[in-house]
Amino acid sequence: MKGTVGELGEFGLIRELTSRLTSTPAVQIGPGDDAAVVAAPDRRVVATTDVLLEGRHFRRDWSTAYDVGRKAAAQNLADIAAMGAVPTAVLLALVVPAELRVTWPVELMDGIRDECQVAGAAVVGGDVVRGETITVSITALGDLRSRPAVTRAGARPGNLVAVTGWLGWSAAGLAVLSRGFRSPRAFVEAHRRPEPPYHAGPAAAELGATAMTDVSDGLVADLGHIAAASGVDIDVRSAAVDIPAQMTDIGQAVGVDPLHWVLTGGEDHAIVAAFPRDVKLPARWRIIGDVTAPAGRTPRVTVDGAPWDKAGGWDHFGPDA
Amino acid sequence: MKGTVGELGEFGLIRELTSRLTSTPAVQIGPGDDAAVVAAPDRRVVATTDVLLEGRHFRRDWSTAYDVGRKAAAQNLADIAAMGAVPTAVLLALVVPAELRVTWPVELMDGIRDECQVAGAAVVGGDVVRGETITVSITALGDLRSRPAVTRAGARPGNLVAVTGWLGWSAAGLAVLSRGFRSPRAFVEAHRRPEPPYHAGPAAAELGATAMTDVSDGLVADLGHIAAASGVDIDVRSAAVDIPAQMTDIGQAVGVDPLHWVLTGGEDHAIVAAFPRDVKLPARWRIIGDVTAPAGRTPRVTVDGAPWDKAGGWDHFGPDA
Numbered sequence: 214m215k216g217t218v219g220e221l222g223e224f225g226l227i228r229e230l231t232s233r234l235t236s237t238p239a240v241q242i243g244p245g246d247d248a249a250v251v252a253a254p255d256r257r258v259v260a261t262t263d264v265l266l267e268g269r270h271f272r273r274d275w276s277t278a279y280d281v282g283r284k285a286a287a288q289n290l291a292d293i294a295a296m297g298a299v300p301t302a303v304l305l306a307l308v309v310p311a312e313l314r315v316t317w318p319v320e321l322m323d324g325i326r327d328e329c330q331v332a333g334a335a336v337v338g339g340d341v342v343r344g345e346t347i348t349v350s351i352t353a354l355g356d357l358r359s360r361p362a363v364t365r366a367g368a369r370p371g372n373l374v375a376v377t378g379w380l381g382w383s384a385a386g387l388a389v390l391s392r393g394f395r396s397p398r399a400f401v402e403a404h405r406r407p408e409p410p411y412h413a414g415p416a417a418a419e420l421g422a423t424a425m426t427d428v429s430d431g432l433v434a435d436l437g438h439i440a441a442a443s444g445v446d447i448d449v450r451s452a453a454v455d456i457p458a459q460m461t462d463i464g465q466a467v468g469v470d471p472l473h474w475v476l477t478g479g480e481d482h483a484i485v486a487a488f489p490r491d492v493k494l495p496a497r498w499r500i501i502g503d504v505t506a507p508a509g510r511t512p513r514v515t516v517d518g519a520p521w522d523k524a525g526g527w528d529h530f531g532p533d534a
Numbered sequence: 535m536k537g538t539v540g541e542l543g544e545f546g547l548i549r550e551l552t553s554r555l556t557s558t559p560a561v562q563i564g565p566g567d568d569a570a571v572v573a574a575p576d577r578r579v580v581a582t583t584d585v586l587l588e589g590r591h592f593r594r595d596w597s598t599a600y601d602v603g604r605k606a607a608a609q610n611l612a613d614i615a616a617m618g619a620v621p622t623a624v625l626l627a628l629v630v631p632a633e634l635r636v637t638w639p640v641e642l643m644d645g646i647r648d649e650c651q652v653a654g655a656a657v658v659g660g661d662v663v664r665g666e667t668i669t670v671s672i673t674a675l676g677d678l679r680s681r682p683a684v685t686r687a688g689a690r691p692g693n694l695v696a697v698t699g700w701l702g703w704s705a706a707g708l709a710v711l712s713r714g715f716r717s718p719r720a721f722v723e724a725h726r727r728p729e730p731p732y733h734a735g736p737a738a739a740e741l742g743a744t745a746m747t748d749v750s751d752g753l754v755a756d757l758g759h760i761a762a763a764s765g766v767d768i769d770v771r772s773a774a775v776d777i778p779a780q781m782t783d784i785g786q787a788v789g790v791d792p793l794h795w796v797l798t799g800g801e802d803h804a805i806v807a808a809f810p811r812d813v814k815l816p817a818r819w820r821i822i823g824d825v826t827a828p829a830g831r832t833p834r835v836t837v838d839g840a841p842w843d844k845a846g847g848w849d850h851f852g853p854d855a
Contacts, residue, residue: 241578246685246763247616247747248582248676253574257562260658261569262673264627266665295568306585306627306671337581340671344587350627350661350671352583355569364567426568442567 218318219311219343226341229315230322237335239301239356249337251302251354259355259362261292267347275390278317280405281349282324284480288429289353290332291409291482295427297363297418298355300332300411305339308348321349332411360418368424368443368487374502375494376454376485377417378410379403380432381471384478385460388467397459409482410497417486420494425486431477433514433521435485436502440512443487448515449476449502476521539639540632540664547662550636551643558656560622560677570658572623572675580676580683582613588668596711599638601726602670603645605801609750610674611653612730612803616748618684618739619676621653621732626660629669642670653732681739689745689764689808693825697806698818699731700724701753701775702792705799706784713788718780730803731818738807741815746807752798754835754842756806757823761833764808769836770797770823797842 218226231244242250251258263285265271271281286303293300305325309318318341329335334353368374386404395401409427417425424439432454436447456471464471487504488494507513513520539547552565563571572579584606586592592602607624614621626646630639639662650656655674689695707725716722730748738746745760753775757768777792785792808825809815828834834841 242617242683242685246683246687247613248580248619248674250617250678250683251579251581253577253579256574256577257571258574258579258675259569259571260623260625260673260675262625262627262659262671263661264629264663264669264671266629266663269663269665292568296563296571298569302581304581304583304673306583306673308585308587308669338583340584342585342587342590344590344669345667346665348585348629348665348669348671350583350585350669352581352625352627352673353569354579354581354675357571362563362567362571364563366567 216315217311218309218313218315221315223341226315226318229319233319233322234326234336235330237333240335240337244338249302251337253356255357255359257357259293259296259298259357260352261289262350262352263289264348264350276405278320279324282321283328283406285349285351286325286328287407287409287482289351290328290334290411291427293353293355294409294411294414295425295484297360297414297425298357299415300334300353300355302334302337302354303329304337304352306350307339307341308344308346309341310345310347311343358415363418363422363425365424365426365439365442368439368445368504370445370504370506371490372423372487372504373490373500374447374485374487374504375498375500376483377413377498378483379408379481380428380454380483381460381474381478383407383480384474385463385471388469389463392467397463400463403481407480407482410484413484417484420488420492422486422488425484428479428481428483428485430479432485433476433516436514439487440514444507444512446505446507446513447502448505448518451517453499453501455499476516537636538632539630539634539636542636544662547636547639550640554640554643555647555657556651558654561656561658565659570623572658574677576678576680578678580614580617580619580678581673582610583671583673584610585669585671597726599641600645603642604649604727606670606672607646607649608728608730608803610672611649611655611732612748614674614676615730615732615735616746616805618681618735618746619678620736621655621674621676623655623658623675624650625658625673627671628660628662629665629667630662631666631668632664679736684739684743684746686745686747686760686763689760689766689825691766691825691827692811693744693808694811694821695768695806695808695823695825696815696819696821697804698734699804700729700802701749701804702781702795702799704728704801705795706781706792709788709790710784718784721784724802728801728803731805734805738805741809741813743807743809746805749800749802749804749806751800753806754797754837757835760808761835765828765833767826767828767834768823769826769839772838774820774822776820797837
């Protein structure tokens with residue numbers, strides 16, 4: 214597999230990419246026709262889309278194509294799980310420069326395929342065009358298995374707030390990388406390749422979660438979306454949030470309070486949800502806060518009863534984005 | 535609505551875009567949560583994705599943002615119809631430069647919304663990020679209404695080939711535009727804003743179409759996809775293909791055989807299908823050819839019994855793309 218994307222041509226590249234895919238029983242018609250056909254057993258389909266740009270969402274010197282593929286798929290599949298659905302399928306719209314070596318999109322596709330397999334989904338279709346900037350647009354589909362979707366709007370005063378998955382690891386890894394280091398490896402890996410707890414989304418729905426989202430913009434920011442949609446206040450107890458000793462060490466080394474990473478770091482795609490107080494949560498969930506009636510006119514998220522100054526989250530057009 | 539995308543910010547732009555959308559009964563959860571939820575009544579969902587880049591697929595001096603939106607939605611919705619499905623929903627992943635005026639993405643969204651309404655679908659979700667090149671990635675979903683999907687693989691020797699919609703109009707319009715003219719308007723309009731016959735896809739499925747596709751790469755090229763997938767030869771009778779008098783006039787003016795546009799022009803998204811010989815086709819279908827057993831080892835498409843030299847179609851990485 215030598216040469217560039219331009220030398221291989223569009224149809225050659227598509228052949229190369231689709232030849233590497235695996236399927237699942239849900240895929241009734243896969244890539245190669247005008248459109249794919251995917252099972253939607255409960256008569257509804259959950260759908261989400263996200264786009265990643267080189268230079269903005271990933272750097273080729275920091276992440277391999279394979280890792281970019283894993284990450285691009287993960288962030289979409291996590292959105293499906295955060296509705297309480299089981300991921301079924303992914304579509305890829307890819308922009309690549311003609312002078313890019315073919316190995317890059319091929320390894321990207323391997324990463325997307327493998328992340329799909331972790332989540333139980335398959336790549337069913339896509340489009341590839343030539344352009345200046347590598348652009349990876351992914352759409353993910355999922356099935357709700359006869360359960361109601363868990364939106365951001367159902368949190369009620371008296372609910373508890375719980376989280377599962379990783380928090381702040383990607384942000385700590387990015388801090389390490391942006392200072393020119395490549396270790397500690399666990400955090401660098403977490404930045405390159407998140408591991409969303411896909412199974413936890415449908416499990417939370419089954420347990421009666423009233424509101425749910427994945428942590429893509431940062432815990433405080435994403436809880437803010439739940440607070441706003443539900444019309445409630447949410448208070449996070451910082452002592453209840455897990456900060457690994459090694460993250461504290463990195464924080465000291467680079468001069469950052471690790472709580473900042475945990476409360477504002479996105480991209481790990483942890484799943485955070487509100488539950489009725491009497492819920493019996495599995496071991497890997499941590500209860501980190503409470504839902505209360507809104508104290509003021511605007512729903513808000515507090516940490517230990519006070520506003521969190523650096524509310525975190527990303528505005529992709531803002532000066533720091 | 536003054537100013538640039540960068541001044542408005544990501545969340546402001548998303549608010550502006552989603553505020554303009556309309557819904558349909560199929561949309562159970564629309565934009566604003568982790569993912570959308572769309573009805574899939576027959577327990578399958580049809581899905582396709584396409585990406586359009588500024589400079590490659592559209593030019594801002596030739597097409598308004600509104601027209602780009604109509605066109606981007608149309609080419610995806612036509613893929614859904616070409617499976618025999620009814621379009622239900624669309625997701626948009628949009629890359630826009632920070633210095634772009636807000637009116638551009640807003641009018642793009644209006645175009646996408648309006649084209650969705652023509653097809654009976656609604657915009658249910660999306661993503662917006664900042665980047666150098668305007669990039670419009672659309673994913674469309676559809677419902678098969680309990681009919682089998684009509685793929686490219688079912689054409690059988692003895693079938694007839696029929697087409698409905700417009701052929702070559704967009705190519706003739708592009709020829710006009712690229713020579714610096716803005717008329718005849720009907721062809722220029724056809725290039726800016728295709729009108730795929732969405733209803734004809736499900737109708738053809740109901741009539742027993744054995745294979746179907748939309749004409750996006752050119753009639754000969756797209757019939758080539760059916761021939762290859764079905765393992766058959768296809769012959770097109772050029773005299774049976776409609777060439778409007780005005781297209782002949784344009785051809786004379788610019789020195790192009792209009793048959794070339796009709797046989798190789800993509801982007802009108804006509805629908806072409808193979809049918810059993812005894813089919814009763816509605817008035818707007820034209821029978822243009824026949825399916826035969828493959829004469830050689832490679833399935834092929836001929837025009838009046840001979841290969842068509844300029845087989846047409848686009849290779850997006852090729853030297854002419």
